[in-house]
Amino acid sequence: MSKPDILIHLRRCEGGLQAAEAGLRLARRLGAHALGLHVVALSPVAFASPEAVALHASEAHHLIADARARAPWWQGELDRFGVAGDFQVVQGDTVEALCHAARWSDLVVVERPVLNPDAPLGWGIVSRTVFGSSAPVVVVPEAARVEHIGRHIVIAWNASRESTLAVHGALPLLARAERVIVLEGEPAGDGFGADMLPKLDLRAWLARRGIEAGFEAFRPARDAHGHAVLEAAHAHDADLIVTGAWGHSRITELVLGGVTRHLFQHSDLPLLVAH
Template structure:
């Protein structure tokens, strides 16, 4: 009986998939059921002329049925990886399809192109999935060197709602991790205007949940994202847990931010929540 459900977005069903490799590694740690999702996109139909839309829909239908036929191949792949799961295919706008399927999963795994990004950081497929999925997302950079994830974890803790959501979603992984390092950053200023708010004692929370972690004060001298990535490299981490888009996407695009930097430059998978 599976204790966790993972949805992995498969961009190309031919050949190997970094996202699938990471999903399989996480599934083995979590005793999880892995659903592979391929989306036959209809994204350009809305901008097509009447003369071409019929051909585009026909082509999309052919891709959809071709993808459906990959179910047996997926069964073989998950069997070889030592996990259980199923093959899902959708047709339509990819983010809508992923967020729809995420409703009955605990975690989404998605590969993010970095060399040929599909859109500016904050507006691409993976960024929009983080906003819309309603569950944490593991962002797999295409520069990731290994599919192993969850053995050595670095947590970027700035006491924000987003970081707390990411940590809460990662608890099953953190219990299984060999090493957990918490970069204990400066608490964000509350915008609520309330006084004497109770503080979250993360160390005590981890003790209650059976997570063994080391805490290290963290205050980057410049770019916070670069500082987090440097600390992750120093700890040989294979996963970074963090909140995503603590500021608006516009603010991060204009002013920069940790999420934007790590989405652009990290070679370590990111376990994020918004």
């Protein structure tokens, strides 16, 4: 059986990163290969003048060398969790690097810092990575508890393209979970005759894959949807929420708010999301 690949974004090359611990725990649960990726970001001011370019190039060289010297630390983390993996340090735009590596990854794990959460309009590294990634992304809040990630999973389901992609991406974890609960919301409509398209019976679809899930109706007020998802996840003692991202127009969500934006800004639980 082939091993899945998990890409873990290392904001720093040191301990105490919740994304690193969550990613390694997921890799152990899935028997996956874990790539730890650290990106030395390019500064826009580096191109302000020829002198700035030379100075930044010298500084970047030292940062890259220092980061690569931390490879034994990552190997120690891999050994601690009994996981096979690699360590890479690259230079460039963080989102571009993550989305590029996501092309050959089955799962991407990123951390959402508490002190620097996504910008009010949702243009931070985390949201941009989710929007551009070809693989599902596990968003780990910096303060989240991750010791049991993937044991109790709640799915926020509305039959949308995005939530279907998220469930697809979560299948290996769903198959290994002790408990799966589906919050069955109103089916997403697109105004173009979706009611006439084939219907998916998610309960039967999961059962055919050996996944037994509990289903419960989920009909919160539209303006409290994100809060209600978090409340239900806590009520079920969930350690991971599976949900689609930006099921509505992204501009609408950025301007008026939405479930994705609320969860990214307020969730204290890891989120497995897909767009």
